[in-house]
Amino acid sequence: MTKAFTRTQATTRLPTLPDGWPISSYDTYKEAQQAVDHLADNDFPVRGMTIVGIDPMLVERVDTHLTWQRVLVTGAASGAWLGLFVGxxxxxxxxxAGLLPIMMGLIFGVVFGVAMAAVRYASARGQRNFLSHSQLVARRYDLLSQPSTAERARHLLAKRALRDN
Known part of the structure; x- marks a missing residue:
């Protein structure tokens, strides 16, 4: 393996700006994905196309309020699964040994799970009394194509838009 090959391989893993010409923009990722699927279905060479999220945002969606009861029940359940596995x-x-190791594992797992959940929740001191999940989303999604195929891609997507209206 030569040094040039190794260096090229390493640099392709680094973050780089996308290249290509913009051919269309969409409000959702799903719409951009459907556009690429449409191009692929029409024998368009989609290799080298890029979906670029413009104006990325981290969105945290709150799922539920945390209470001591919920924390302890969730801790007991996760501890039970771990204890059952170990047992x-x-x-x-x-x-x-029979069922003794399974029962002991289950009991110790529940106790351990409740204790760990209680310590985690108490150490937060009411700073975060909710559960949530985060998503990375963008305000819009641009579809880029290589210059040699950009006009054909625009034409196919324009035909699709006319057909859908």
Whole structure:
């Protein structure tokens, strides 16, 4: 393997600006994805096309309010699964143990899960009393194509837009 090949391989993994000509813009990622699917269905060479999210935002959507009851029940449930797994492993490798390792694993798992959840929640001191999930979204999504195929892509997408209206 030559140094030039290794250096090229390493640089392709670095973040780079997209290249190509803009051929269309969409309000949602799904619409941009459907446009690429439409081009692929019409034998367009989609390799090298890029969907670019413009004006990215991190959106955090709140799912629920956290209470001590919810924290402890969730901790008990996750601890039970971990304890059950450990108990099953122990029962597989302990001759003649029966259900004892499974029950012990389950009990210790619940206790451990409740304790860890309580410590985590108490250490937050009411700073974050909710559960949420985050998404990276963009205000719009531009579809880029290589210059040699941009006009054909625009034409195919324009035909699709006329057909859909």
């Amino acid at each position: 099953l492993l122990l029962s597989l490798f302990t001759a003649g």
